[in-house]
Amino acid sequence: MARPASGSKQQERQRLIAEHILREGTVKIDGLHEQFEISFMTIHRDLDELEARGLIRKSRGWVTAMSSSVAEASDVFRQGQQEHEKAALAAAALEFIAAGQSVFLDDSTTTAQLAPLVAARAPLTIITNYLTLMNEVRQAREIALIGLGGTYMTWSSSFLGSVTTNSIRSIAADLFIMSSSAVIDDVCYHHSQQTVEVKRAMFESAARRILLLDHTKFERRALHALLAITDFDEVIVDDHTPPETVDRLRNRGISLTVAPSLSES
CATH class of the missing domain: 1.10.10.10 (Winged helix-like DNA-binding domain superfamily/Winged helix DNA-binding domain)
Structure with a gap:
């Protein structure tokens, strides 16, 4: 055995x-x-x-x-997808974090790539509903962790529901960094309505909002509309994103950062 x-x-x-x-x-x-x-x-x-x-x-x-357009793949699977692109997006996002800030991080495996990086911006306050992320940053020096409770969902390793959203609405954070399951007609979509509600609450409770998207998100579909790309203060994409997509987003007036591959930086 x-x-x-x-x-x-x-x-x-x-x-x-x-x-x-x-x-x-x-x-x-x-x-x-x-x-x-x-x-x-x-x-x-x-x-x-x-x-x-x-x-x-x-x-x-x-x-x-x-896994389908109406059922999000679990974080066990998502953690192994586009790992290099996610790492590049996280490295680029770190440049928008300043010491002393309070930062919402959503329950995406993309923002989870920030876990080993945030100590470089300490002191910080990290606020998240993602249990995987909580476990990653809880012992980091000078990182204050606010773990958002609620109903625990094993498929996403995160806390969701009204308890979570009510907790978020009692907080005013400096920054929110999130990702999305899919982008359709420049609108972010997600498979879970409960996840949408939590991300929207974080968005509304933060002074500045940053969206991380690897290139595959523009090729996917999901069920529930979340937020328009134009709602974000900064959008970060990886360097495998088609040039025509990058040009189109910039022509819409979106502040866009193309994260270089870490092997090339």
């Missing part, structure tokens, strides 16, 4: 399993046991957790991907 994995190893394994299932669509559970060389008990435990996060569905020896 396989020995219990540490938290980080288990998370990485689950991410790889999720990527494989989403790529294939439907796979046999026996095949996953053989491919990842882990016990049946471990594979079923991993699949149960991924199913609880709303990413996959188990049925009679098979497992099926559940």
Whole structure:
């Protein structure tokens, strides 16, 4: 029997399993046991957790991907997508953060890339509903953490609902940094209405707002309208964004930063 994995190893394994299932669509559970060389008990435990996060569905020896335009892929899967682009966006966003500020960070895996960087701007106050981010920054020196409670959603590893939004509305922050699931006709969209409500509350409670978008967001669709790109004080895109998209956004009067790839900077 396989020995219990540490938290980080288990998370990485689950991410790889999720990527494989989403790529294939439907796979046999026996095949996953053989491919990842882990016990049946471990594979079923991993699949149960991924199913609880709303990413996959188990049925009679098979497992099926559940990601679609109306169901956001879980953070386990999203953490492994466009990692280099997200890191570049976070590095560019850091330039807009000043010491002493209070900063809302949403529950996106893009803004989570700021976690190892914010110490360079300490002292700071970080305000977030994203449990993964809370765990990353809670021990950083001179970083005050305000964790927003509410109803915990395993699929997003974040707190959502009326308790969360009411807490946000009692705070006046200097800055809000967020990402979005998709951009359609220059409007940000998200799969979850509850997530939309939390992001809007953060937007309304911040003095300055920054939007981070990797190039794939312009190719995707989601269900619920969030905010227009023109509502933000600054939009940061990665350098794989098509030049015609960059030109069009700038022609609309949007303050736009193109984040260079870190390997080239």
